[in-house]
Amino acid sequence: MLKPNIGIVQALIRIAAGVSMVGYATAALVTKPKQLTAHLTLLAGAVKIAEGIVRYCPSMALINQFRHKEDLESEGS
Secondary structure (H helix, E strand, O other): OOOOOOOHHHHHHHHHHHHHHHHHHHHHHHHOOOOHHHHHHHHHHHHHHHHHHHOOOHHHHHHHHHHHHHHHHHHHO
């Protein structure tokens, strides 16, 4: 099981942003069904909603891992 790495407020913001992105993309796809940017926006919105629901962000995990590694290196010096 993935350990949550974002807070509740940030999760709610991601869900709200994801719903907005999905809504925009859906409206755009109704008028122009073959628009690539609308498809990409739809995918990004779905990812944001999923991140908010499970409260885990892979990008944030990489950033935290990098910061932790830097902290360990600076302590050793």
